[in-house]
Amino acid sequence: MxxxxxxxxxxxxxxxxxxxxxxxxxxxxxxxxxxxxxxxxxxxxxxxxxxxxxxxxxxxxxxxxxxxxxxxxxxxxSGVWPRLHAALLGELRRADLLDMDDCAVDGSHIRALKRGDHVGPLPVDRARPGSKHHLIVDRHGTPLAITLTGGNRHDVTQLLPLLDAIPSIRGMRGRPRRKPRRLYADRGYDFDKYRRLLWERGIKPLIARRGEAHGSGLGKVRWVVERTFAWLHQFKRLRIRYERRADIHQGLLQLACSIICLRRLRAAF
Structure with missing residues (x-):
């Protein structure tokens, strides 16, 4: 077993x-x-x-x-899970299985059955206590970084922290990669302030605008982040937050991201 x-x-x-x-x-x-x-x-x-x-x-x-x-x-x-995740991302880059030129970002609500850190009223669930997963992935849906906040935090507030949470990904000669070239996001990130901040970091923002009709074509790249959330929620412990301590739940999230990275490596064996 x-x-x-x-x-x-x-x-x-x-x-x-x-x-x-x-x-x-x-x-x-x-x-x-x-x-x-x-x-x-x-x-x-x-x-x-x-x-x-x-x-x-x-x-x-x-x-x-x-x-x-x-x-x-x-x-x-002891910080085991971030080191494991960074090592697997380096292996993916070495195997040419990581495409960080185009990345996508999104958030997902989960219910929290116990009080604790990073718990807040869910705006989509009658203000019940909950948390929120914020995720950034590469073009193939490989999780690069994930953070945990209260359920009432806006998606855009975690845009820059997610970029800062991406580790230095080695695996090839030259400087390690730490940021994408283009970032795709839905209308929840439609703020000109954050577009300017992304341009200042050398990242081209491709964010859908509120009030415009669908069909911009951004979904052809952005859908992979939704699929990665589906992969994460295959781990039943992550569908509902039971842990009172936020760092314990964050550790489980990073372990799940590492297992997803390993699956991509094993498929390439």
Whole structure:
């Protein structure tokens, strides 16, 4: 079951950035710690199935849900997930599977069942508490960066933070890539102020304008971000926010983005 949840391709990439575990005591060492790969299997089990941490079947996964959550907390605080995502993006660029010339950006609302950071009234769900995922992808739908805010935050407020969240993507000779050449967005980003800010960064804004008829042709490129949201929501834990801590939910988002990147690499093998 562990190898099914954590294939060798994923484990070989996630093992290097994991923090080293403290040395065991010589006297009274206690129980052996759960292997990292088994704990990762528990995390991915919750990410895919959407079950509560207490309902993780230890006889199937190999560890309890509490152990998996604690390891997720430690790895999130150590910054494991951003490093894993950046490494996979570098591999995609090295394999010529990353096209950052044309990128698309969008947001998606989710309901939050518990209070916590980055929770606000959803304007599309009768002001129920919720959060919002903000995502930027390349031309093929590969997730480049994702952020989490309250459900009442406007999409355009996360436009520049999303661009800043794109890591330095290596994989080829020369300078690493950190920004697209053209950025596609829907009418929610139709503000001249942000068009000017994008031009100042050397990015050409291709944003639909409010009040104009549909058929501008931008959807031929922009649709990939909607498909990536569909990929993310295949991970049932991301459809509804159960985590009270925003950094834990952000860690699960980045892990899901890494798995999507790995799928693109495996398809190219």
């Amino acid at each position: 562990t190898r099914n949840l954590v294939p060798d391709e994923l484990w070989d990439r996630i093992a290097p950035p994991l923090p080293a575990r403290p040395a065991r005591r010589h006297r009274h060492p206690g129980r052996l710690p759960v292997p990292d790969r088994v704990a990762l299997a528990g995390i991915i089990y919750v990410l895919r199935k959407g079950v509560a941490w207490r309902d993780v079947p230890s006889t199937v996964v190999g560890c309890s849900g509490v152990t998996a959550w604690r390891r997720l907390r430690d790895w999130t605080e």
